[in-house]
Every structure is written in structure tokens, then in C-alpha cells.
Amino acid sequence: MSGVKLIKIKEEILADNRGLADKTRKRLADSGTLMLNLMASPGGGKTSLILQTIARLGDAIRIGVIEADLDSTVDSDKIATVGVPAVQIETGGFCHVDAAMVDRALESLDLERIDLVIVENVGNLVCPAQSDTGAHANVVILSVPEGDDKPLKYPTMFTVAHAVVVNKIDYTEIADFDRAAFRERVAPLNPDAPVFELSCTTGAGVDPWIAWVQGRLHTIGKRA
Amino acid sequence: MSGVKLIKIKEEILADNRGLADKTRKRLADSGTLMLNLMASPGGGKTSLILQTIARLGDAIRIGVIEADLDSTVDSDKIATVGVPAVQIETGGFCHVDAAMVDRALESLDLERIDLVIVENVGNLVCPAQSDTGAHANVVILSVPEGDDKPLKYPTMFTVAHAVVVNKIDYTEIADFDRAAFRERVAPLNPDAPVFELSCTTGAGVDPWIAWVQGRLHTIGKRA
Numbered sequence: 481m482s483g484v485k486l487i488k489i490k491e492e493i494l495a496d497n498r499g500l501a502d503k504t505r506k507r508l509a510d511s512g513t514l515m516l517n518l519m520a521s522p523g524g525g526k527t528s529l530i531l532q533t534i535a536r537l538g539d540a541i542r543i544g545v546i547e548a549d550l551d552s553t554v555d556s557d558k559i560a561t562v563g564v565p566a567v568q569i570e571t572g573g574f575c576h577v578d579a580a581m582v583d584r585a586l587e588s589l590d591l592e593r594i595d596l597v598i599v600e601n602v603g604n605l606v607c608p609a610q611s612d613t614g615a616h617a618n619v620v621i622l623s624v625p626e627g628d629d630k631p632l633k634y635p636t637m638f639t640v641a642h643a644v645v646v647n648k649i650d651y652t653e654i655a656d657f658d659r660a661a662f663r664e665r666v667a668p669l670n671p672d673a674p675v676f677e678l679s680c681t682t683g684a685g686v687d688p689w690i691a692w693v694q695g696r697l698h699t700i701g702k703r704a
Numbered sequence: 705m706s707g708v709k710l711i712k713i714k715e716e717i718l719a720d721n722r723g724l725a726d727k728t729r730k731r732l733a734d735s736g737t738l739m740l741n742l743m744a745s746p747g748g749g750k751t752s753l754i755l756q757t758i759a760r761l762g763d764a765i766r767i768g769v770i771e772a773d774l775d776s777t778v779d780s781d782k783i784a785t786v787g788v789p790a791v792q793i794e795t796g797g798f799c800h801v802d803a804a805m806v807d808r809a810l811e812s813l814d815l816e817r818i819d820l821v822i823v824e825n826v827g828n829l830v831c832p833a834q835s836d837t838g839a840h841a842n843v844v845i846l847s848v849p850e851g852d853d854k855p856l857k858y859p860t861m862f863t864v865a866h867a868v869v870v871n872k873i874d875y876t877e878i879a880d881f882d883r884a885a886f887r888e889r890v891a892p893l894n895p896d897a898p899v900f901e902l903s904c905t906t907g908a909g910v911d912p913w914i915a916w917v918q919g920r921l922h923t924i925g926k927r928a
Binding site for chain 2: 489521522523549550551552554555573575602603604605606607610623625626627629630632633634635636648650651653654
């Protein structure tokens with residue numbers, strides 16, 4: 481197997497994926513639906529941020545969730561308990577969500593009745609960064625116990641993000657996490673992305689995140 | 705691009721990789737060198753466990769480290785400060801270490817003078833589980849803040865492990881982590897792997913881990 485052949489195959493797959501992602505993005509915008517793609521390490525807080533967002537915005541707008549997991553329905557079961565439509569993608573060991581998987585999952589949601597779709601990607605700080613899901617914005621969540629050096633080690637993830645969430649700030653007492661150093665490491669990779677420091681457990685700092693989601697909803701003509 | 709073709713390519717790559725990994729494993733055993741492959745999420749504690757292992761065994765045996773990262777030398781710099789030879793693999797965005805990368809990195813270590821090689825895989829709880837590095841044993845580290853449900857969500861990683869380390873047990877005060885539930889979730893995936901609960905920060909619980917490493921060293925005729 482030559483390296484050149486492998487690279488060519490990868491480029492073909494990525495180009496196909498991008499084409500489908502662009503179509504999805506346009507189709508959703510036309511139907512007045514915003515889609516966000518949440519990415520994080522395992523246990524970073526993707527499901528918790530979705531639950532916080534539903535708790536704060538669920539009365540004002542209609543939300544749908546696409547949950548991706550290798551082989552379980554742990555997260556979609558949690559979402560279903562709060563009465564929001566949740567579609568499960570089981571990737572069968574695959575390490576990230578691509579545009580085709582999202583396209584198929586969207587068939588199970590009534591988009592005419594949904595203002596915001598949140599995709600919870602596979603817990604992985606590497607591979608999801610390389611695959612366009614068709615979302616209008618990418619959000620990366622880093623949790624405090626993971627450490628402030630992660631932008632140095634997983635730069636692509638921080639480069640493709642439209643917003644950066646630092647979750648579990650209630651751990652800063654016990655974890656050695658330098659918030660200023662973290663921001664300094666994100667800035668050269670992504671000078672435009674806002675950084676939200678919050679705790680999905682205590683609710684501290686969640687308001688500015690919600691305001692950002694509301695701002696993104698306005699860009700496709702929605703009010704929340 | 706047909707799905708069948710893609711699957712065939714993946715199978716060919718995995719078979720090639722397994723062949724090389726088997727050769728590496730035999731070559732290392734012949735030279736009396738044990739190799740361990742550490743896997744974890746970003747920030748799970750791979751580098752910290754290596755530093756603890758060096759601190760406890762570094763006087764008795766000769767250790768070498770292979771550090772893998774997408775695009776930085778953050779971890780190998782830390783290892784170098786304790787005077788242990790460290791080789792950096794920069795994967796260029798690739799999500800895990802394969803046998804070819806390890807084979808090349810081993811060229812930079814004087815194996816006649818090394819008893820134990822520790823490979824720090826890319827921080828990722830998905831992809832590294834699918835690729836044999838040539839190590840004699842796989843170790844998965846899960847940190848308490850990630851949550852006790854992770855065996856349900858990342859089963860392959862817990863299936864391929866020869867030992868499971870629960871790191872950051874000093875976080876159990878603040879994190880909602882059920883140790884018994886975690887063990888119950890690991891058991892059906894992997895009834896044989898020992899589970900070590902420890903804190904690389906405080907040093908609590910590290911001794912049984914060290915005893916396990918010593919046991920593995922004995923299997924290739926080394927005493928530590």
C-alpha cells in the first residue's frame with residue numbers, strides 16, 4: 481500500500497464529505513434551523529452542556545439533539561429524559577462523525593419544527609476536528625482537569641472551533657489549571673473564537689455561553 | 705469510493721501492522737526489553753504515570769520513553785528533565801501510534817541498554833485501541849473526572865487492555881465517580897485485567913501498579 485495512494489484516498493473522502501456538509505448547512509439554514517457541533521475529550525462535558533442549554537433555552541426555542549457514540553445509548557437516554565428529541569448515531573467503533581452520518585440522522589428529526597440541532601460528536605480531541613459535519617459552528621469543550629497545555633497538543637481542534645468552552649471551572653481549586661496561560665495558547669491558533677469559562681455542574685458562567693448561542697440563532701433569523 | 709474497497713484497504717493496513725508489531729514484540733523480548741503501551745484520553749495522566757514509574761523504578765532498571773504527539777514536544781521535554789532517554793514521534797495530526805512509527809522510534813534507543821520502553825500513545829480513547837504498537841502489554845488509564853460510564857462508551861479500549869489504571873483518585877471528593885460501578889462495567893469486557901486506583905499527584909496507590917510492572921518485567925527475565 482503506497483503512501484501516495486492512501487493520501488489520495490483520504491483527499492477524495494474529505495472532498496466528498498465537504499460537499500455533502502455544505503449542502504446540509506445550506507438546507508438547514510433555508511429551513512431556519514441552526515446546527516452546532518460539540519467536540520471534546522471523553523468526559524469533557526458535552527452532554528452536560530447540552531442539558532444546560534436545553535434547561536435555559538428549551539422554553540424559547542425547539543431543540544433537537546444528535547448523539548454519537550461508538551456503541552451505546554448512554555447519552556441519548558439522558559437527553560430523552562428531558563423530553564427533547566434525540567437521535568442516536570452508533571458509529572460502530574468509528575472515531576468521529578462525518579457529514580453522511582449527520583445527514584442520515586437528520587432524516588429522523590422534523591426540521592420544520594426544530595430551531596436548533598446540537599450534534600454531540602464522539603469523545604475525541606483529534607479526529608472530529610478533521611471532518612466537517614455540516615454544522616454552522618463548531619464548539620470545542622476542554623475541561624479543567626485535562627490541563628491548560630491541550631491547545632499545544634491538539635492544535636487542529638482549537639483551530640477549527642468557532643467557540644471554546646472551558647468546563648468544570650469548579651475544579652480549579654484542586655486542578656493546576658492556569659486560565660491565562662490557556663487563553664494565550666488558544667489565541668495564536670484562533671484569535672476570533674470567544675472563550676467561555678463555566679461549570680455545567682454549578683451553572684456558573686453559563687449565561688455568556690447562552691448569549692453566544694442566541695447570537696448564532698439570530699444569524700439565521702431566529703429569536704431566543 | 706465503495707465501502708467494500710475501503711474496508712479491504714483498512715484490513716490490509718491492519719494486517720501489515722500486526723505483522724510488524726509481532727516482529728517488534730519478538731525482537732524486544734529477545735533483547736530482554738519489555739515494552740508497555742499507555743493509552744488514555746487527553747489529560748488522563750499518561751505522562752504523570754510515566755514520571756511516577758521512573759521515580760520508583762529508575763534506579764533499579766534502565767527505562768526509555770517513546771512520546772507520541774500530534775504536533776508538539778511538551779511531554780518528551782518533561783521526560784527529558786528527569787534524565788531518561790525520550791524519543792518524540794510527531795504524528796502530524798494522525799490520531800494514534802502504529803507499529804511502523806514505534807519501529808522507527810526504537811532505532812533511536814539503545815535497546816541493549818534498556819530494560820523497559822514505555823510508549824505514550826496519542827491522547828485518544830478510541831483509535832489507539834485499534835492499532836497494535838508491538839508492545840507486550842497495553843495499559844489504559846481513565847481519570848476520575850472523566851466519569852465511571854466510560855467503559856460503556858469506549859468498550860474496545862477496555863477490551864484490549866492488559867491493565868486498567870484509574871488515575872486522579874484524589875478527585876473523588878469533588879467528582880461523582882462510583883468505583884464499584886466502574887469495575888462492574890470493566891469486568892464483562894475484560895475479566896482478567898487488574899484495576900489499579902491511584903493518584904499520580906499524591907502518589908497514593910502507586911505501589912500495586914509498580915508491582916504489576918515488576919511482574920511483567922519478570923516474564924521477560926528481568927528483576928526490578
